[in-house]
Amino acid sequence: QVQLVESGGGLVQAGGSLRLSCAASVNIFSASYMAWHRQAPGKQRELVAIVTSSGRTDYADSMKGRVTISRDNAKNTLSLEMDSLKPEDTAIYYCYFLTVYGGGYWGQGTQVTVSS
Numbered sequence: 001q002v003q004l005v006e007s008g009g010g011l012v013q014a015g016g017s018l019r020l021s022c023a024a025s026v027n028i029f030s031a032s033y034m035a036w037h038r039q040a041p042g043k044q045r046e047l048v049a050i051v052t053s054s055g056r057t058d059y060a061d062s063m064k065g066r067v068t069i070s071r072d073n074a075k076n077t078l079s080l081e082m083d084s085l086k087p088e089d090t091a092i093y094y095c096y097f098l099t100v101y102g103g104g105y106w107g108q109g110t111q112v113t114v115s116s
Contacts, residue, residue, distance in 0.1 A: 002026050002105040004095045009110030016085050016114070022078040022095030022107055029053070029073045032098045036069060036080045038091035038112075045094070049080060053100075085114045 003025035012018055020036065028034060035050040049059045049069035057069055068081040078095055095107040 002097050002099065002103075004097055004105055004107035006093065006095050006107045006110040009093060009112045011113045011115065012085055014085060014087055014114055014116050017081070017083045018085065018112060020080040020082070020093055020095075020110060020112075022080075024076045024078070024097060026076070027073070028071060028076045028078065028097070030100060032100045032102075034071060034078045034098070035096045036078070037094045037096055038089075039094070039109075040088075040091040043091075048093070051078070082112075085112075087114045087116045090114050 005023045008018060008020040033050055033052040036048040037045050038048050039045040047060055048063055049067055051057045051069045051071050059067060066084045070079045090113050092109040093112050094109045097105045
């Protein structure tokens, strides 16, 4: 069982920055990959960024150049640095952990609100 706790969300003005963190209850080195997703009101959950066990990263086209995903294996944390935020980035941001055995776990989410 993997428990994930996100933090760092909040209210920010357009153009501002936020850093989200996800603390895992297990050694994240055991993850096949970890990712951040988001879900805006009335919309489907979508992938924001992903980082594999080898350190390869990938980003949603809408976020490229504005976000950086990173993992700290020593601290068992996943982070998402977000810059140049836009009102359309308003959503609940979720941390996701996929084990090497195929089991997936979600955090409870952290709200990000970007005001215009």
